[in-house]
Amino acid sequence: MGYLDTFDVDASTNTLNISGWHATDQSVGKDHHFIILYDATKNRELGRYEVNSTIRNDVAKVYNIYNAGKSGFNLRVNLSPALIGDNIQVISRYSNATNGEGNYADYWFAPKTFNANKSHLDKVEVSNNQVHVSGWQVADASVKQQNHFVILYDATTHREITRQKVNKVSRPDVQRAYPNIANADQSRFDVTFNFNKATYAGHQLQVISRYSNANNGEEIKTDAWFALTTVPGNNQGFLDSFVVKNGQVTVSGWQAADTSVNQSKHFVILYDATTHREIARQQVTNINRPDVQKTYPTIYNSAKSGFKATFKLDNSLVGHNIQVISRYSDANNGEGNHTDFWFKAIKLPQRLA
Known part of the structure; x- marks a missing residue:
């Protein structure tokens, strides 16, 4: 009979803790007790360690087996990269040989895979020139994949914007929460990327934390993809004039919008509210519009944001509330992706002359 009490990682020391018991009548004459680590995925032994059997009165009370009272074992070993990702089995062996061979009796415990991956994004701050992100990722795979990267990804265009390799930073709170994941005590990231907000206004950004075995962050890797963040785009406007004369209306004003960097076609729409x-x-x-640029110097197109348009008016519109909409669009017809500024409705006079 046998039972594995613990088989997990101590994140604070990066060691593997193994404890349990193995009681068998076949231990008679087998004075050497070994714990063997076995890779059941690759079918190979990873290491064997002779241990001193410990007192287990609790086992002796339950099982009338020869060595039940002294069937316990405890072992701490360095966490090897070979343990990560595969099905790992613990074997308890009593042997009559100093090398663990000869005449022996084994107990094979159920396999376990060390592939935990937990993460959290604490902060995303977007300014005109930078994106600041912080958070953490704990992953058993970091034992093999020791290069930690944070990647800024444009989920709107499905392309990577930039990446940075980061140094390991202590997160004792994460270690307390996940003491049995390999790098929990060194899992924090805090990164600032250079960033032109206007270029990505309205786009959805995604932060990716990645452990990789390669210096460029590729090859074998373990990712944590965080929730989408929409880049705020500044959008300001003002209607300077709305003049009705000779059966038509002439409107003028301005709209400054960061999204105009990707929506370069400017439309003025007359809408019957x-x-x-x-x-x-x-x-x-x-x-x-240099006056607009002075007031909004950080908006992408503020220096050239003015508009003027003239529309014919039908007598059926007399007395209606009319709204002017300024729109930037990426489509030739003014649809597609677009950014609108709706000005306050104005009531048409009873005569359009």
């Missing part, structure tokens, strides 16, 4: 339908739209050429 009374009947909730679009009246007309025009694609316009942006006009220089």
Whole structure:
């Protein structure tokens, strides 16, 4: 009979703890007690260690077996990369030989795979010039994959933006929470990336923490993909004039939007807020607005954000509430991905002359 009390990692010392008991009548005449680590995936022995059997009165009370009272074992070994990812078995062996061979009696315990991977993203801060991220990832695979990277990924365009290799940083709180995962005590990351917010305004960013066996972060790796973060884009606008004359309306104003870096087509839309339908739209050429740039110097297109458009008005619109919409779009028809600024509705006069 046998039982494995513990078979896990001590993150604070990066060692493997093994304890349990093995009672067998066949231990008579076999004075050498070995614990063998066996890779059941690759079918090979990883190491054997002779141990001193310890007192187990609890086992003797339950089992009338020859050595039940002295059937315990305890072992601490360095956590080897060979243990990670495969099915690992503990074998308790009583032998009459000093090398553990000769005449012996084995007990094979159930296999265990060391492949835990836990993580958390504590913070994502996006500014005009930087992205600051912090968090942690604990992974048994880090024993084999000792290069830790943090990757900034654009989930909108499905491409990597940049990556940084990070140094191991202590996280005692994580170690307390996950004491049996290999690198829990050295799992923290805190990284700042250079970043042009306007380029990615409206995009969804994803932070990836990665352990890799390669200096470039590729080859064999273990990732933690964190939740999406939408890059905030500044979007400001103002309607300077709305002039009705001779059956038409001329509107002018400005819209400055970070997303215009990717949405370069500028439209002005006339919308009937009374009947909730679009009246007309025009694609316009942006006009220089140095006054807007002075007020909003960090918005991508503030220096050239002005617009002017003229629309014909139908008599059926008399008395209706009309809204002007300024829109940046990546499509020739003004649809696709777009960023709108809706100005306050204005009621048309009773006469359009």
